[in-house]
Amino acid sequence: MRGALAGRAIFVGVAVLALVVMPLLLEPFRLGLLAKYLCYAIVALGIGLAWGQGGMLTLGQGVFFGLGGYAMGMYLKLNDAGGDLPDFMVWSGVDRLPALWEPFRNPIFAIAAVLVVPAAVAVALGILVFRQRVRGAYFAILTQALAAAMVILLVGQQGLTGGTNGLTNFFDFFGHDVAAEETQRGLYIVVAVVLGVLYLAAWQLVRSRFGRLLLAVRDGEDRVRFLGYNPATVKTITFAISAAMAGIAGALFVPVVGIISPALLGVVPSLELVVAVAVGGRYTLAGAVLGAVVMGYAKTYFSEELPAAWLYLQGALFILVISLAPKGIVGLLRRRGHEFA
Secondary structure, eight states, X not given: OHHHHHHHHHHHHHHHIIIIIHHHHSOHHHHXXXXXXXXXXXXXXXXXXXXXXXXXXXXXXXXXXHHHHHHHHHHHHHHHHTTSOOHXXXXXXXXXXXXXXXXXXXXXXXXXXXXXXXXXXXHHHHHHHHTTTOOTHHHHHHXXXXXXXXXXXXXXXXXXXXXXXXXXXXXXXXXXXXXXHHHHHHHHHHHHHHXXXXXXXXXXXXXXXXXXXXXXXXXXXXXXXXXXXXXXXXXXXXXXXXXXHHXXXXXXXXXXXXXXXXXXXXXXXXXXXXXXXXXXXXXXXHHHHHHHHHHHHHHHHHHHHOTTTHHHHHHHHHHHHHHHOTTHXXXXXXXXXXXXX
């Protein structure tokens, strides 16, 4: 009971810090960076759910992040263009809007696609993979290959996806100037609230009967199968939820940062998110979120101060955490008596 109360108090404290204190203390540029870190934290939350709670090491969350981001980006580009073609299509020699783009004129369709498309891809992949009892390193390699294939596909479709440059130069976000300081501040609040809501939903899921079954699948999949449950169904549902979270993060990332491109959803960005979750502590949802924010800040700081050394520092940090604190930052805090949800 004491631990639960402490966890709630910490959550409320972090919420006040994020929603009240940070907007007052940080200048617009730094607040925008924090909004970007929180977008990554949403993806990390899904990885923590799939990997930390379900034992599914997914190295391709960038795919689902990109699907959500491109869905939102397509709507924004069409909205900015009015009835004309998006600018990159004109430069690429496209003379007619592709049929794939037509439904994204509707904002409701675009928002629905942010959730449905990543989840549907995850369900299809889960049905194909988990029923064949593919797991462990094989599943990780498969998701990594999916991320690499996705990048190749996007880069090769210049007239459809913007190619290497992706989608950028957004001006209007549901009636608001994307570049305006008030809009960016409002977007930060939206991202923070969405992260909080998704965290509470994931927290409730982990503590439900389904969550206990998910932990059982992680720790003893064969035993769960012998008890009459289907681990493939449990893992597919969880994988789809984590994919939907990544899609939401991608959709929010687009107006916050102003771009979505293949470079943001390939193998390397996906691996960086997994490293962040491991650093924060993959066995707790709070650890996944904390790791994403800490690693995002560290990447920005060291890229500004020691640009040539960041990758080495990132690798060294990952090795140190895995060797000395396999349960991450949150694991260390728990050793010292602190309670995290």
